[in-house]
Amino acid sequence: MSFNTLKLLQKQKKNILEIWMKNQLSDDGLREDLISNEDLRGQSEELISALVTNLAGDDLVDFDADRWDPVIEILGGIAITRARQGFSPRETGRFVHSLKDALLEVLQREIEDSKQLFEESMKINKVMDNLSIVTFETFIKGREEVILRQTDEIAEISTPVIRVWDGILALPIIGTLDSSRTQIVMENLLQEIVETGSSIAILDISGVPAVDSLVAQHLIKTVSATRLMGAECIISGIRPEIAQTVVHLGIDLSNIITKASLASALSYAFKVLRLEVRKSSSIAKPNL
Amino acid sequence: MDKIPILRMGSFLLVTIQVDLYDRLALDLEADLVQMVNKTGSKGVLIDISAVSIVDSFMGRIIGNIASMSKILDAETVVVGMQPAVAITLIELGLPLKGVHTALDVEKGMNLLKSMIGDDHGDEDETDDDDTFAE
Structure with missing residues (x-):
């Protein structure tokens, strides 16, 4: 210029x-x-x-x-x-x-x-x-x-570990599971198990859109790691389509406890912990 | 030389590993423990590894070996207090420790051992207890 x-x-x-x-x-x-x-x-x-x-x-x-x-x-x-x-x-x-x-x-x-x-x-x-x-x-x-x-x-925030009962943890997973996410899920879950001394963890996968062999592998890993810690891991929220894919892919989930819904997983957990939920005969006023 | 003490508690053996295991120590522990199971005729072995923060594939195999050997000698093995990082490492190494029972802490491990041994011997007592509970 x-x-x-x-x-x-x-x-x-x-x-x-x-x-x-x-x-x-x-x-x-x-x-x-x-x-x-x-x-x-x-x-x-x-x-x-x-x-x-x-x-x-x-x-x-x-x-x-x-x-x-x-x-x-x-x-x-x-x-x-x-x-x-x-x-x-x-x-x-x-x-x-x-x-x-x-x-x-x-x-x-x-x-x-x-x-x-x-x-x-x-x-x-x-x-x-x-x-x-x-x-x-x-x-x-x-x-x-x-x-x-x-x-x-x-x-970070999409993997909350919820304490649903004394000794029972629930972990709802929303979204696709990849390796890095599974790692976070696993770490959070195991840490929480140690902190709360819970003996049962429920892994709810109703928010997982699809399960392929890799995701299944990750799930199996998480379940095995929880077992090593001395807790039991239940997988719940398996939708019919996911059950179909899992069987078609030839993934063996037979040594993992699976339940259809979180409710049935919870009732199984109660049974294992020898807890009982009953309707009381008298109407108790809830303490607010 | 270091030696990991093996304590006898009734019909169970209690091993708490307080130091980081090196290979020689782990091999010695394996030999000692099997000897001890044989000598005392114990029905259960409880290994507390809550202080162990580092494992490798060798350590994983040793724990698996101890479990299998005790099983042959008619004793159950329970590993308690595994750290999350240790658990993740073992899984990543492809060592899910199939034959080993696990529990969160020593207390729960003891209960587990008791219930397992109880299944073998005092089966009736156990079920009786359950029934009275349910009713």
């Missing part, structure tokens, strides 16, 4: 910011609910300052150069925050593109020679294209981080 244009842009920094802000504020996609106008202005000003100081030199296209790092860093920071705040890709894209519009508008106003204007505009175009690529890379990375974190959280 020629020295003059650079000077021009640096001088017009305020102006560019104003035009850019105007563009952004008049845009339909403005998200006042997610970011306040002051914050937006702050972000924009920071980005423009970094950009304008870095436009010097001829190697504008060489985006690997170290001097682009501050701009990329600022832009990346903005993109990641936007991804976390829940901006859509279009809104994030508009943020960068409206800066391009503002820059071009200023150039158009200040440069009279049409050949020079074209050359400088092309350069600005290239720079801004590179910047939008960076923005999208970081934006998507930010989104992926959010997704990963959510996956972890789901895995």
Whole structure:
């Protein structure tokens, strides 16, 4: 970029910011609910300052150069925050593109020679294209981080171990069982068995959409591990379709206690613990 | 040299492993225990491994061996107090310890042994108890 244009842009920094802000504020996609106008202005000003100081030199296209790092860093920071705040890709894209519009508008106003204007505009175009690529890379990375974190959280909270009775634990499994999830389920269950001293664990799989040989293998592992701990493991909530698949796949579940519903598993557990549930003859008032 | 004590409690033998087992120690324990079962004519062996935090396939096999050997000598083996991590490791190693009975703690293990031995000898007493409970 020629020295003059650079000077021009640096001088017009305020102006560019104003035009850019105007563009952004008049845009339909403005998200006042997610970011306040002051914050937006702050972000924009920071980005423009970094950009304008870095436009010097001829190697504008060489985006690997170290001097682009501050701009990329600022832009990346903005993109990641936007991804976390829940901006859509279009809104994030508009943020960068409206800066391009503002820059071009200023150039158009200040440069009279049409050949020079074209050359400088092309350069600005290239720079801004590179910047939008960076923005999208970081934006998507930010989104992926959010997704990963959510996956972890789901895995963490989706395996609650419930103490249904003194000495009886229940563990309802919702969703597909894969290796890493089975590991968490197993660890949680065994830990809880040690902590509560329970001798019976009920594994309810009514929320598992499908059972293939791998899932069955995982279930068998969990049951064997509980047995090693000295507790008994019952698998309940087996739907007819699952029973069909299990038999078709030739999986042997004969040495595992299986019950159709959680209720029958519970009544079996009561029987093993020699407990009895009875209807009382008199109506006792429940203590609230 | 370390030695794991084998305690006699009535017709049962009680082994509590308080240190991390190394191979030599485990082999000695296996030999001693079988000798002891033979000498005392015990009907049950209770092994407490609640302090063991590390196992390998060798240890798993030794425990399995002890159970099988005791079984031949007409004694039942109960392993109690296994740590979750140990249980997971054994399963991952493909050692589900088929012939071994397990219990959560020493107390439950003792009850289990008593009920198993009781099945052999005092069968009538046991059922009588049950009946009176039910009625």
